[in-house]
Amino acid sequence: MASPKDKKHAKDGGDRLVSKNRRAFYDYEVGDVFEAGLVLIGSEVRSLRENSADLSDAWVDITSGGEAWVKGLRIPPLKHAAFGHEERRPRKLLLHREQIDRLRGASARDGATLIVIKCYFKQNRAKLEIAEARGKKKYDKRQALRARDADREARVAVQRGRRG
Numbered sequence: 344m345a346s347p348k349d350k351k352h353a354k355d356g357g358d359r360l361v362s363k364n365r366r367a368f369y370d371y372e373v374g375d376v377f378e379a380g381l382v383l384i385g386s387e388v389r390s391l392r393e394n395s396a397d398l399s400d401a402w403v404d405i406t407s408g409g410e411a412w413v414k415g416l417r418i419p420p421l422k423h424a425a426f427g428h429e430e431r432r433p434r435k436l437l438l439h440r441e442q443i444d445r446l447r448g449a450s451a452r453d454g455a456t457l458i459v460i461k462c463y464f465k466q467n468r469a470k471l472e473i474a475e476a477r478g479k480k481k482y483d484k485r486q487a488l489r490a491r492d493a494d495r496e497a498r499v500a501v502q503r504g505r506r507g
Contacts, residue, residue: 361391361469363461364398369484371458371476377446379411380437381462381469386428387418391469394419396462403436403457403473405447411436413459413471436471449475 367373383391397417404412412433420427438446449455455475462471479487 359464361462361464362395362398364401364459366399367458367460367474367476369479369487371456371474371478372483373458373460374455374475374477375445375449376460376472376474377438377442378465379413379442379471379473381413381471382435382437383418383469384426384428386421386426387434388469390418390421390428391462392464393421398459398462401459403446403459404433405443405450405457409440409443411438411443411446413473416459416462416471436473446473446475453477 397419400415400417401413402415404414406412413436414433415431416434417430418428420430446457450457453475455477458474458476460472460474462469464470
């Protein structure tokens with residue numbers, strides 16, 4: 344049963360996580376992060392509320408017309424919907440002009456990739472968190488794993504020291 348705190352949070356329109364791209368921080372060095380609204384049709388919103396989205400292949404494209412589109416985002420269709428939707432269609436992002444210009448500059452100048460980190464509802468509106476990212480090399484990934492393992496071992500050692 345949901346606690347009163349959870350009910351209050353949901354009633355106030357608090358953030359409700361739909362899906363998270365866990366591989367993003369493993370495969371990329373993540374830079375600046377932006378929040379973007381998402382233009383959806385009704386069956387897509389219902390599907391996000393009931394299911395989750397697949398963000399693993401999602402990326403952002405800035406068109407020459409100055410619009411941002413998310414591509415590769417998979418929202419599974421509802422089985423019982425009267426009107427379905429295409430799973431991987433491009434979806435328009437709602438961003439301010441300055442944000443679009445910054446994203447375009449980062450991808451053109453620095454060669455950064457624009458990836459999707461997570462999808463969530465904020466005040467009953469679907470939002471995406473997108474980020475400027477650079478791909479990690481294989482040795483960078485191994486180094487990150489070693490650092491994470493060392494941190495974990497240090498935490499365990501500290502906890503054992505407290506118990507003893």
